[in-house]
Amino acid sequence: MKEKKGHIVLFPFMAQGHIIPFLALAFKIIQKGYQITFINTPLNIKKLKSSLQKNPSIHFLEIPFNSTQHGLPPDTDITDSLPYNLAFKLLEVSPSLEPNFRMILSNLVDVKIGFFKKPPICVIADFFFGWSAKVTHEFGIFHTIFCGAGGFGLACYYSMWLNLPHRHTDKLEFILPDFQEAGKFHVTQLSPSLAIADGNDPYSKFQLKNLPTWENSDGVLFNTVEEFEKMGLIYFRRKLCIPIWAIGPILFQEIDKVSSTPRKELGICLDKCKEWLDKKEKKSVLYICFGSQNTISASQMMQLAKALDGVNINFIWVIRPPLGYDVNADFKPEEWLPEGFISRIQENEQRGLIVLNWAPQVEILVHESIGAFLSNCGWNSVLESLINGVPLIGWPMAADQYFNAKFLEEEIGVCVEMARGTTFDVSYGDIIEKIELVMGTGSEKGKTLRGKACEVKEMIDDATRDEDDYKGSSVRAMDEFFNLLMKERGDIGSQ
Numbered sequence: 001m002k003e004k005k006g007h008i009v010l011f012p013f014m015a016q017g018h019i020i021p022f023l024a025l026a027f028k029i030i031q032k033g034y035q036i037t038f039i040n041t042p043l044n045i046k047k048l049k050s051s052l053q054k055n056p057s058i059h060f061l062e063i064p065f066n067s068t069q070h071g072l073p074p075d076t077d078i079t080d081s082l083p084y085n086l087a088f089k090l091l092e093v094s095p096s097l098e099p100n101f102r103m104i105l106s107n108l109v110d111v112k113i114g115f116f117k118k119p120p121i122c123v124i125a126d127f128f129f130g131w132s133a134k135v136t137h138e139f140g141i142f143h144t145i146f147c148g149a150g151g152f153g154l155a156c157y158y159s160m161w162l163n164l165p166h167r168h169t170d171k172l173e174f175i176l177p178d179f180q181e182a183g184k185f186h187v188t189q190l191s192p193s194l195a196i197a198d199g200n201d202p203y204s205k206f207q208l209k210n211l212p213t214w215e216n217s218d219g220v221l222f223n224t225v226e227e228f229e230k231m232g233l234i235y236f237r238r239k240l241c242i243p244i245w246a247i248g249p250i251l252f253q254e255i256d257k258v259s260s261t262p263r264k265e266l267g268i269c270l271d272k273c274k275e276w277l278d279k280k281e282k283k284s285v286l287y288i289c290f291g292s293q294n295t296i297s298a299s300q301m302m303q304l305a306k307a308l309d310g311v312n313i314n315f316i317w318v319i320r321p322p323l324g325y326d327v328n329a330d331f332k333p334e335e336w337l338p339e340g341f342i343s344r345i346q347e348n349e350q351r352g353l354i355v356l357n358w359a360p361q362v363e364i365l366v367h368e369s370i371g372a373f374l375s376n377c378g379w380n381s382v383l384e385s386l387i388n389g390v391p392l393i394g395w396p397m398a399a400d401q402y403f404n405a406k407f408l409e410e411e412i413g414v415c416v417e418m419a420r421g422t423t424f425d426v427s428y429g430d431i432i433e434k435i436e437l438v439m440g441t442g443s444e445k446g447k448t449l450r451g452k453a454c455e456v457k458e459m460i461d462d463a464t465r466d467e468d469d470y471k472g473s474s475v476r477a478m479d480e481f482f483n484l485l486m487k488e489r490g491d492i493g494s495q
Contacts, residue, residue: 004057005033006121006489009108010146011063011101013126014041014090015079016292017380021148021223023048024250025124030057032482035116039104041065041097043077059115064100080292087293088193092206095131102135109139121489124221127154130213137216142488144481145214146221149379151232151246152407153400154222155179158239161207164197166190179235183410188420189402218488219243221481223250223379225463226473228412228456243484245477249383249460251362268353270360273316274367276353280314283371283450286393286439287364289318290376294397297422298322298336305337307431308352309344313371313439316353316364323422331356365390372438372449374418377404386414389457391449393438395419413452416445 012022026036036058045062067076070093079087107113108120122142125132136143147154159176166174173184193203219242226246237244301322308315321331345352365388373385374393385392392415394405408415418434419426438446463472
């Protein structure tokens, strides 16, 4: 049996949008010949163990966490089923994991206790766990941050929270003092928590404590591609003065197995979805989904439905209870949609497909009938779209999504922004206009977007090529990371 190269610890934050990219990274690293210890809170580990096929190279390890001790409801180990205020509370109390993380590393270093009987050579932690670098270095172990987010979006997010530039002007538009090349921002591109931040609020206090600790790490891995993300990556190289590697896109093809979306059983199976898509013409279907944690308001849902009623396109709409309603409760979409909407779209040659809560997104976006993706512009969804050359219609709602949408529209030209946030009114007329702009058969803008999306797809294909005579930029970046890791390991071993 071939000797494994080493043992690496992965430690993501407790949210599906973080756990999924870390899982994808885990299996990528396993292919390189390493063993993985994947750390997370008990409920998440139980879910992963029951969902995934057993692999001798990955060990799932629980880090103790009792949500009720932190003012959270029982068994709330993941943000996806929590309202916004409680999701932030989980983030706010996450540094309480530090003592148990230190104990876990101590046990893993003791080869008599560790699962793989060899100490870890590296910890790869979430960007919300900046404190983990200090703990990791106490054991002489190499530490890296993994960002499932894009370089530009996260650079804006990082700069916004450290500088709060909107607090220093009376104007609606402003620039970032340490990232001026990103251009102008409007106050409507700020998430609700950032818009009200003043440096003394709980979210500011968390960010101002966490973000500066990134520079204590030995490097940062980004789930993106160097060729179209130079600006954001240069920002971090300048700001942190540590190695920055663009190793993406790293996507997990078995995401449906570990999806924690509530009431997933109400969703649609792949076969039924594919059967419907197979009957549609190429590039004729608009796919609509706002990610695993976001939803729109009841009035916005009504306006979107009216727009879909009034525009002659095929669509798949993954629909969830509107903002402010229990995501775990029984959901009857007809209560929130125009009267007769569902029956009309079904009778009209099944022009639309209404899907409750969950759909096999990766497989949908691969299908040749998909013409565009109406998305909240979460980075996982962005990558899943771009690897298939599918342009986007942006409706950002939280965190870095606003900056991702700006990047996709202004910098690489694969997106048209439709709306911003969940607190603003949208009209069905404006929605129709944007959909026709992107999906219309005679739309020059649509042709341009699809052309740009195909160019980005080719960039991604090139970046991930791994052949004897050619290695793409993402493959080279991953090799550079492991080469530095092995070098540092040798230096530590010779001390």
